[in-house]
Amino acid sequence: MVPSHIAVLGGGITGLSAAYHLARRFPSSRITLLEKERRLGGWLRSERVEVTHGADRADVLLESGPRTLRPNSKALLELIHLLGLRDSLITTPVTSPAATRRFLHIPGTKGLTALPSSPRSLFTSPLARLLIPSILREPWIKPNRPHDADDESFDAFVSRRFGNEVARVFGSALVHGIYAADSRELSVRAAFPTLWEAEERGKGSVLKGFLKRRKDVRSKEGDDYELGDVVVAMKGVSVYSFRDGIETLATRLAKALHHASNVTVRTTQQVTGLCFVHGSSDIDISLSSSQPPLRASHIVSTLPLPTLSTLLPSSHILPHLTATKPSSVVVINIIFPPTSTPIHPPGFGYLVPRPVEGYTEENEGVLGTVFDSAALDAQDVYYHSSRTGRGSQEQSGGRFTKLTMMLGGPHTHILNNTSQSTTPSRMLPLLASHLGIPLSSLPPPLHFRVTLQKDCIPAPRVGHVRRMEELKDALKRGPWNGRVEVVGAGVGGVSVGDCVRAGREAGRGW
Numbered sequence: 001m002v003p004s005h006i007a008v009l010g011g012g013i014t015g016l017s018a019a020y021h022l023a024r025r026f027p028s029s030r031i032t033l034l035e036k037e038r039r040l041g042g043w044l045r046s047e048r049v050e051v052t053h054g055a056d057r058a059d060v061l062l063e064s065g066p067r068t069l070r071p072n073s074k075a076l077l078e079l080i081h082l083l084g085l086r087d088s089l090i091t092t093p094v095t096s097p098a099a100t101r102r103f104l105h106i107p108g109t110k111g112l113t114a115l116p117s118s119p120r121s122l123f124t125s126p127l128a129r130l131l132i133p134s135i136l137r138e139p140w141i142k143p144n145r146p147h148d149a150d151d152e153s154f155d156a157f158v159s160r161r162f163g164n165e166v167a168r169v170f171g172s173a174l175v176h177g178i179y180a181a182d183s184r185e186l187s188v189r190a191a192f193p194t195l196w197e198a199e200e201r202g203k204g205s206v207l208k209g210f211l212k213r214r215k216d217v218r219s220k221e222g223d224d225y226e227l228g229d230v231v232v233a234m235k236g237v238s239v240y241s242f243r244d245g246i247e248t249l250a251t252r253l254a255k256a257l258h259h260a261s262n263v264t265v266r267t268t269q270q271v272t273g274l275c276f277v278h279g280s281s282d283i284d285i286s287l288s289s290s291q292p293p294l295r296a297s298h299i300v301s302t303l304p305l306p307t308l309s310t311l312l313p314s315s316h317i318l319p320h321l322t323a324t325k326p327s328s329v330v331v332i333n334i335i336f337p338p339t340s341t342p343i344h345p346p347g348f349g350y351l352v353p354r355p356v357e358g359y360t361e362e363n364e365g366v367l368g369t370v371f372d373s374a375a376l377d378a379q380d381v382y383y384h385s386s387r388t389g390r391g392s393q394e395q396s397g398g399r400f401t402k403l404t405m406m407l408g409g410p411h412t413h414i415l416n417n418t419s420q421s422t423t424p425s426r427m428l429p430l431l432a433s434h435l436g437i438p439l440s441s442l443p444p445p446l447h448f449r450v451t452l453q454k455d456c457i458p459a460p461r462v463g464h465v466r467r468m469e470e471l472k473d474a475l476k477r478g479p480w481n482g483r484v485e486v487v488g489a490g491v492g493g494v495s496v497g498d499c500v501r502a503g504r505e506a507g508r509g510w
């Protein structure tokens with residue numbers, strides 16, 4: 001039966017995608033999207049700041065959440081096609097330094113260590129001593145997954161197959177860069193399912209499993225995405241965004257919803273409770289405003305799972321809503337004026353692994369730094385004032401350097417004391433030391449902005465996949481009877497592409 005009224009809870013990227021696709025799939029259904037804030041888009045937030053230095057002026061784009069997208073998400077490519085966003089694309093080629101050059105800053109050392117970008121560079125890398133033996137050994141290590149294990153931590157998984165040091169140095173850094181979490185708590189099955197599956201396919205060896213996968217991938221069939229010619233624009237692209245930043249995706253979705261005749265978007269509407277209507281299968285949604293409750297036949301919740309848990313009547317609690325620990329990140333956007341020698345080497349940026357002693361109060365608390373101007377420089381608009389005082393949009397003396405330092409996550413002492421831990425006088429010496437340059441070669445920044453992104457990334461803990469299966473099973477049974485779907489980063493993958501796909505798949509069974 002076609003749903004009469006679908007309520008979508010939450011106006012972040014998953015909620016917007018859900019409302020957009022539901023409106024297309026059910027043109028005769030009413031759809032209401034409810035968002036507690038005034039703005040839509042959740043963690044996608046792109047803002048421009050104006051900076052000047054002598055005769056140089058620029059409108060520089062800053063991101064405080066995700067900043068780049070990867071072309072492997074068909075759900076995202078489809079949105080770009082459907083929303084007509086192709087002309088706003090800004091891309092980074094796979095051959096550019098931002099795509100090929102990545103670094104680690106190893107705690108206790110000065111400067112950056114380049115990560116090998118090809119099998120050949122592996123042999124000349126300072127990390128060769130650690131990496132080569134563990135890679136060569138892995139296929140020969142007997143299958144060692146505990147036979148009844150249905151999950152384990154990412155750290156335990158990598159330690160088993162590649163050794164403890166590889167797990168601490170590379171595994172923890174990777175997890176910092178995606179989940180801002182402790183790899184000793186993160187579920188390998190939920191966070192890196194391809195690794196877990198490769199080990200199964202390779203009969204115990206991850207590397208053998210990956211070699212086997214190549215054959216399977218080539219024979220994989222296509223699917224039902226409407227991609228237009230966007231795929232052509234993504235040839236040879238490593239990452240991409242839009243001229244006005246990643247938030248463009250949210251603003252264009254909101255615009256499309258505004259024009260859809262069957263959708264109502266209600267902002268500043270905080271949901272305070274859900275209640276089954278006696279004698280019917282409808283659900284009443286209470287709102288914090290003085291508005292009467294909203295009655296819906298179907299609900300898609302994209303709210304964080306702990307928030308959803310507070311909305312349910314005690315007679316109808318759902319399992320596992322509070323099991324996932326979200327990570328908080330302190331994001332520091334810094335803009336430096338043009339300099340005669342580059343502030344950082346060309347590349348994506350660097351990650352900082354977990355220190356040997358763990359996450360202690362003595363640690364600097366930095367998870368990594370992104371060299372933003374290296375990847376999507378074309379987002380920044382430069383003006384040059386001539387002697388006549390008239391501005392023209394042209395390239396002048398040099399480019400500003402834009403980078404983002406990220407702190408916190410498992411370094412909880414930073415989150416408890418953000419304002420004191422993130423002053424320029426603390427951060428700039430740390431940055432100079434990570435980059436291996438004297439502090440005196442860093443000019444005073446033109447812009448230094450600190451944002452605390454509280455609980456921004458749900459980090460799935462060991463057992464997450466099984467718990468989410470149990471949650472989905474509970475939603476199929478009474479009184480929910482499949483009319484309520486719970487989707488989003490807390491349930492499935494956390495990338496923007498995963499969130500868009502989760503919204504696209506919501507309500508498929510209705």
Ligand SMILES: C=Cc1c2[nH]c(c1C)Cc1[nH]c(c(CCC(=O)O)c1C)Cc1[nH]c(c(C)c1CCC(=O)O)Cc1[nH]c(c(C)c1C=C)C2
Pocket residue numbers: 064065066067068069070176177178179180329331349350351367368369370406407453456457494495496497
């Ligand atoms: C606020 C900080 C964030 C950190 N991780 C994420 C955010 C929003 C989420 C995230 N980051 C990456 C992925 C994987 C994307 C994919 O597979 O398609 C996710 C879900 C990878 C990534 N990490 C960094 C960047 C610039 C990217 C590319 C995607 C993006 O722009 O977010 C850098 C980085 N992110 C974090 C840290 C500590 C860090 C350090 C250099 C935390």
